[in-house]
Amino acid sequence: MRLHLRSSHIIFCALLAVFVFSxxxxxxxxxxKIGFVYVSPIGDGGWSYAHDIARQAMDKMPGISTxxxxxxxxxxxxxxxxxxxARKKYDLIFATSFxxxxxxxxxxxxFPNTIFMHCSGFxxxxxxxxxxxRIYQARYLTGMxxxxxxxxxxxxxxxxxxxxxxxxxxxxxxLGVQAVQPDASVRxxxxxxxxxxxxxxxxxxxxxxxxxxxxxxxxxxxxPQEAAQEKGVxxxxxxxxxxxxxxxxxxxAPVWNWLPYYEKIIAxxxxxxxxxxxxxxxxxxxxxxxxxxGPMVPQEVQKNVLAKKAAIIAGSEKIxxxxxxxxxxxxxxxxxxxxxxxxxxxMNWLVQGVVGTTE
Amino acid sequence: xxxxxLRIAKRQEPSPLWRSALVLCGAVLVxxxxxxxxxxxxxxxxxxxxxxxVMGAFGSAWALQDCLLKAIPLFLCSLGVAxxxxxxxxxxxxxxxxxxxxxxxxxxxxxxxxxxKFILLPMMIxxxxxxxxxxxxxxxxxxxxxxxxxxxxxxxxxxxAILLLxxxxxxxxxxxxxxxxxxxxxxxxxxxxxxxxxxxxxLVHCALLGLLCWLFFRSxxxxxxxxxxxxxxxxxxxxxxxYNFLVVLVMLLSGALAGWAGFLEVxxxxxxxxxxxxxxxxxxxxxxxxxARLNPAGIALTSFLLAGLRAGxxxxxxxxxxxxxxxxxxxxxMLMTVLAGGFFLSxxxxxxxxx
Numbered sequence: 001m002r003l004h005l006r007s008s009h010i011i012f013c014a015l016l017a018v019f020v021f022s023x024x025x026x027x028x029x030x031x032x033k034i035g036f037v038y039v040s041p042i043g044d045g046g047w048s049y050a051h052d053i054a055r056q057a058m059d060k061m062p063g064i065s066t067x068x069x070x071x072x073x074x075x076x077x078x079x080x081x082x083x084x085x086a087r088k089k090y091d092l093i094f095a096t097s098f099x100x101x102x103x104x105x106x107x108x109x110x111f112p113n114t115i116f117m118h119c120s121g122f123x124x125x126x127x128x129x130x131x132x133x134r135i136y137q138a139r140y141l142t143g144m145x146x147x148x149x150x151x152x153x154x155x156x157x158x159x160x161x162x163x164x165x166x167x168x169x170x171x172x173x174x175l176g177v178q179a180v181q182p183d184a185s186v187r188x189x190x191x192x193x194x195x196x197x198x199x200x201x202x203x204x205x206x207x208x209x210x211x212x213x214x215x216x217x218x219x220x221x222x223x224p225q226e227a228a229q230e231k232g233v234x235x236x237x238x239x240x241x242x243x244x245x246x247x248x249x250x251x252x253a254p255v256w257n258w259l260p261y262y263e264k265i266i267a268x269x270x271x272x273x274x275x276x277x278x279x280x281x282x283x284x285x286x287x288x289x290x291x292x293x294g295p296m297v298p299q300e301v302q303k304n305v306l307a308k309k310a311a312i313i314a315g316s317e318k319i320x321x322x323x324x325x326x327x328x329x330x331x332x333x334x335x336x337x338x339x340x341x342x343x344x345x346x347m348n349w350l351v352q353g354v355v356g357t358t359e
Numbered sequence: 360x361x362x363x364x365l366r367i368a369k370r371q372e373p374s375p376l377w378r379s380a381l382v383l384c385g386a387v388l389v390x391x392x393x394x395x396x397x398x399x400x401x402x403x404x405x406x407x408x409x410x411x412x413v414m415g416a417f418g419s420a421w422a423l424q425d426c427l428l429k430a431i432p433l434f435l436c437s438l439g440v441a442x443x444x445x446x447x448x449x450x451x452x453x454x455x456x457x458x459x460x461x462x463x464x465x466x467x468x469x470x471x472x473x474x475x476k477f478i479l480l481p482m483m484i485x486x487x488x489x490x491x492x493x494x495x496x497x498x499x500x501x502x503x504x505x506x507x508x509x510x511x512x513x514x515x516x517x518x519x520a521i522l523l524l525x526x527x528x529x530x531x532x533x534x535x536x537x538x539x540x541x542x543x544x545x546x547x548x549x550x551x552x553x554x555x556x557x558x559x560x561x562l563v564h565c566a567l568l569g570l571l572c573w574l575f576f577r578s579x580x581x582x583x584x585x586x587x588x589x590x591x592x593x594x595x596x597x598x599x600x601x602y603n604f605l606v607v608l609v610m611l612l613s614g615a616l617a618g619w620a621g622f623l624e625v626x627x628x629x630x631x632x633x634x635x636x637x638x639x640x641x642x643x644x645x646x647x648x649x650x651a652r653l654n655p656a657g658i659a660l661t662s663f664l665l666a667g668l669r670a671g672x673x674x675x676x677x678x679x680x681x682x683x684x685x686x687x688x689x690x691x692x693m694l695m696t697v698l699a700g701g702f703f704l705s706x707x708x709x710x711x712x713x714x
Contacts, residue, residue: 041683069676071683075635076628080425081673087421088677098538099635122536162529164537192525192634348537359529 491618
């Protein structure tokens with residue numbers, strides 16, 4: 001009996017030791033230094049700005065200090081910036097663009113006591129987690145709004161890169177469009193840049209020239225919104241409420257609200273309970289939402305969209321439910337099947353009704 | 360009425376080294392003075408700003424290592440364009456030649472990935488230099504036999520090369536993850552680091568290539584012919600120098616060096632091909648070559664200093680939260696004052712008292 005107790009005691013201690021020492025950070029009570037790496041300037045009014053709003057709020061929290069480096073090119077330059085942060089004893093580093101994934105992994109391996117968080121990739125390590133949000137839920141809702149406001153039944157989509165994140169957004173948006181106007185088409189133009197306001201605006205203009213009367217976008221700046229306003233047609237923004245950039249054109253926008261998620265990560269790191277994993281919070285967690293409707297959106301449309309939103313939050317409504325066909329008419333998600341997250345995260349085909357390619 | 364008359368006179372002989380150094384330092388100081396003024400407008404102490412900038416660039420072993428790494432591709436591209444500039448051939452296409460080098464190296468890495476390191480790496484270098492060199496040769500041939508302006512052609516070839524890179528990584532070389540990049544290279548295709556430092560062997564490549572380049576212009580007949588033809592095409596032709604051949608040769612060498620830089624970027628830094636390797640080294644290389652007056656040692660120093668400026672500006676952002684645009688302004692100011700300073704190397708100002 002005595003012997004038994006002792007061995008269980010030893011096992012318990014061993015487990016405790018394993019648990020304690022496997023935690024990369026022991027930052028329970030000490031102050032946290034948090035660094036952010038942004039791909040575009042925080043003044044972009046879009047993607048980086050959305051992250052920075054959360055960073056500024058975190059900076060005001062007791063015991064937290066934050067800093068950032070903006071407009072960091074993806075690739076070796078970002079590796080240097082992350083190295084600088086890690087050497088300066090930042091406890092927690094967020095890098096918010098896909099191209100930072102491999103550099104971050106390299107730096108994470110060199111600094112096991114720093115916690116690294118990569119946004120929009122798919123790799124994790126002992127001290128590196130990865131996160132993104134289910135913005136496609138909001139895309140679907142904005143697709144419904146766009147279709148309700150379009151008379152030409154052509155909707156333009158200015159998109160950054162043909163990668164799963166963007167393709168998933170286009171597909172969700174198109175499904176939202178088709179829920180209202182089954183025969184409408186969504187025309188995609190790739191800019192191959194995250195942040196180039198001039199190029200984004202030009203791409204939007206090219207879509208307007210082929211008859212699009214609502215413009216939406218997956219970029220880091222409000223360039224496409226401005227193009228829509230100049231032409232006198234409607235637009236759907238992205239990242240943040242872009243109404244102030246194009247008040248007469250702005251219908252709504254899928255928006256990010258990163259603070260609740262970042263607060264959760266900080267709490268975990270402080271409690272020592274943080275574990276490396278892939279997080280994908282959505283509307284239910286408050287990370288994703290749609291911006292307030294513009295005054296031109298009819299009450300009836302608003303009511304329908306908000307009802308759908310409530311159903312998504314409640315979990316009774318999913319976006320990618322079969323049958324869903326690709327551009328060739330092949331069924332990619334079978335009747336009644338809810339596409340698993342793994343399929344969504346590697347999505348590289350466009351749904352029927354999208355005009356454009358994935359190259 | 361007494362007054363002073365300022366007259367600008369061309370210097371008869373090239374400026375000595377001490378004067379170049381003096382002008383360079385003066386130019387940097389002027390740029391720093393303007394930058395400090397801008398910092399002060401943001402309410403940042405000038406001394407603190409300078410300290411953070413310099414410490415971030417050169418203030419620690421880490422920082423120096425970062426600068427060396429960043430300087431490597433810049434040095435090779437710049438060494439390349441400088442060779443063409445010696446012959447007064449304006450190769451603006453290092454960016455595209457760099458891309459082609461990266462593509463060539465990637466092709467070798469993906470095709471012969473199972474070969475042992477000592478075979479695979481030389482194959483990658485060969486493929487990179489051939490791709491970059493041949494790409495650069497096309498504008499040379501267009502120039503000599505079709506009369507096409509090499510500035511326009513090399514410039515346009517950059518965009519074609521970058522689009523070709525995009526086409527490959529979005530198409531046939533795309534990784535199974537669905538992202539625009541090739542699969543990661545095999546271990547044998549990766550150029551390692553020197554000992555336990557974070558610096559890869561590309562630094563040694565740079566030193567050797569720089570030395571070779573210097574020797575080429577100093578002690579070989581071809582090197583002499585390039586310099587002579589650059590100074591005076593008519594005289595060189597009259598002396599029977601093979602001008603057409605020289606033009607093609609300098610472009611080949613120029614492109615091969617940029618291609619080598621492309622090889623280092625994919626093999627030593629990124630370990631795969633992806634569009635984000637294109638960050639404008641080929642364009643910055645032109646500025647570096649001119650700042651260094653086409654001298655290999657000067658190119659090495661200038662590449663290092665520019666890399667340091669970049670790292671220092673990032674440090675400014677991180678520690679003092681200065682916007683990225685400020686960094687761009689600072690870099691622009693430096694380049695502008697240094698290039699403007701070049702005026703004092705070719706001209707002098709004579710002050711005469713008027714009576």
